[in-house]
Amino acid sequence: MMRVLEFLVALVIVAVIGVVAAVVMPGSGHVERQLVIGKDMRQVYDMLDNFRRLPEYAVLRNYDRNAQFNFSGKAFGPGAEISWTSSDPKVGNGGLTVASATPDFDKIDSNTKNASIVWNLDNDWRGFDKHFTLDLERQGSRGQLTQVTWSYDVAYGWNLINRFSSMYIHGDPDAFVQFSLNNLQNVLAGVANVDYSQLIPYIAQTQPTPMLLVSTSTQRKDGQDAVEDEVTKVSTQLQAAAKKLGVNVTGTAILFITNYGDQTFNFDVGLPIDSSTLTVNGQSVQLTVPTTPSLDASAAPAEAGSSAGAASSAPLAAGSRDRFGRLVVDNDVRATLAFGGAVLKGVWNGTFAGVPQTREMLKAYAQTHGYTFDEVVSPVYDIVVTPAQKDASGSITRYAKYNVLLPITNAPAQTPEQEAGIQPPSPDTDAPAASSTAPAPAGTAAAPAAAASAAH
Incomplete structure (x- = not known):
């Protein structure tokens, strides 16, 4: 009995100590x-x-x-x-x-x-x-x-x-x-190191659009004039292809940026057309959206002018499909369904030199906000909303306005800026932009403003 009493007393003492310890x-x-x-x-x-x-x-x-x-x-x-x-x-x-x-x-x-x-x-x-x-x-x-x-x-x-x-x-x-x-x-660490704090991007919805395009490139050292000359040349080629196909071009040239390298600038030039069904080699073919290329290089068809820079042993036959699932029309002309779905949209007012930096800002913004994008299948593209104007001496009196658009998935209906009703500042379209025609790296210059209007 005494042992039981001792045990109970010890238990009470332990409990009291535990309570005191917990209280303090x-x-x-x-x-x-x-x-x-x-x-x-x-x-x-x-x-x-x-x-x-x-x-x-x-x-x-x-x-x-x-x-x-x-x-x-x-x-x-x-x-x-x-x-x-x-x-x-x-x-x-x-x-x-x-x-x-x-x-x-x-x-x-x-x-x-x-x-x-x-x-x-x-x-x-x-x-x-x-x-x-x-x-x-x-x-x-x-x-x-x-x-x-x-x-x-x-x-x-x-x-x-x-x-x-x-x-x-x-x-x-x-x-x-x-x-x-x-x-x-x-x-x-995987986010592009750019300052986008002045960017006001909006999410817009686009409709699938039939398009003819050609993959091309210029040397970075040749500057913007070389890009403009290449766009003009390819646009003429695409106009001729559209006429041969019996379809109408419905808009201005669009640049799809596939690689803005240190030495070479690779891009696709596209023109929207009014039909998603084309007749090639006597066969009626329905255009489809691009697909992710196979990782097995031996299984991919050889092609010329690949936007991914793949080497080719011979041109693909008209009517076949390239590694992206795009229809081969003639030589290096391809046809596909472009756009369709959400895009993250910004605007650059200035020379084309600022477009690639705006592209990097949109990518960084998408990464920090959790929007998914695939630059291989759906690269960033830009549309010239207002072309540049020059005087008789060739000096710019009004810079061009570019819509820069990044196709995205897994995104909400609106960006935080859009939801809050934040509007970009109205650019002075009657005079050139600042002397620097391209944004500087993060922390050294303001980013371009973005437009609130829907994507074309």
Whole structure:
């Protein structure tokens, strides 16, 4: 009997000690990690102010490659939500919501020194009012770096079991922050290093359009005049092909940028036509959208003038299909269904030298916002909305206006700028642009404005 009494007394003492220990333990928990990322603050901010790419950098996929993610709420900014489910107990089920983001995305520019984004967390970790705070601070001699401080905070209240769990905050919560922060740096490394803070891109819907096109190239050293001369020459060739096919050209020339290399600029010149059914070699053929080429080079047909730069041993026969599934019309003339679906659209006012940089800005914007694109099958293209005007001496009196469009998938109906009704500044179309005709690299010059009108 005495032993039983001693045991009960000991048990009470242990319980009292446990309660006292729990009471004196902190009623909240905090852990944080820092990392300097070699990217402009706007890029880091945009990627963290939506969850479209979180499955790529959150540590959850490292634990369970089969974890399922679901997006809901807004596409960007406060109200954006993501949830996940997993049979792995280390991942479990949970969700995040963007609770706040300061300043607003359109206020982030080269002069912004600090920004902060808060995610509310809902999972099975102990405690309540769980949230991540991601503080951004511009660093570097030219402000080209961003320090990310990723912290986790939780309240335990007077729940004694929750208070004991503070001893394990350096377990799963700490690991989530540390590994996800490292993965974030790796994902951002794949984003083009350009400053798009002045870009106001819009998402527009395009209709499938039958088109004739030719793949060609110029030397970068030959400049814009060489591009314009090549477009004129190819347009004449396409006009002749359209006449031979008995179809009408319905619009101006369109440039599909396939490779803006250091030495050579490769591009396709296209003209839209009024029929998606062509008669070639006496056969009626229905045009189709381009397809992804086979990775097996031996299985791909030989062709001339491939936009991907593939070598060819002999021209393809008229009526056959090239490696992209485009119809071979005659020699290097191809026919296909272009466009169709969503595009991310921007505008460049100036010489053609600024178009490739605008293209890079659109790509970087798409990457940080989680819009998917495939430059092999659906390359960036541009349309001259207003051609340049010159006086008698050849000096430019009004620069050209280009619509630059990036075909995208997995995108919402509108960009954040579009949803907020932000309009681009109206360009002075009666005078040339600034002396620099092309945008500078990130952090050194303003980006071009983008148009709010729908794509052609």
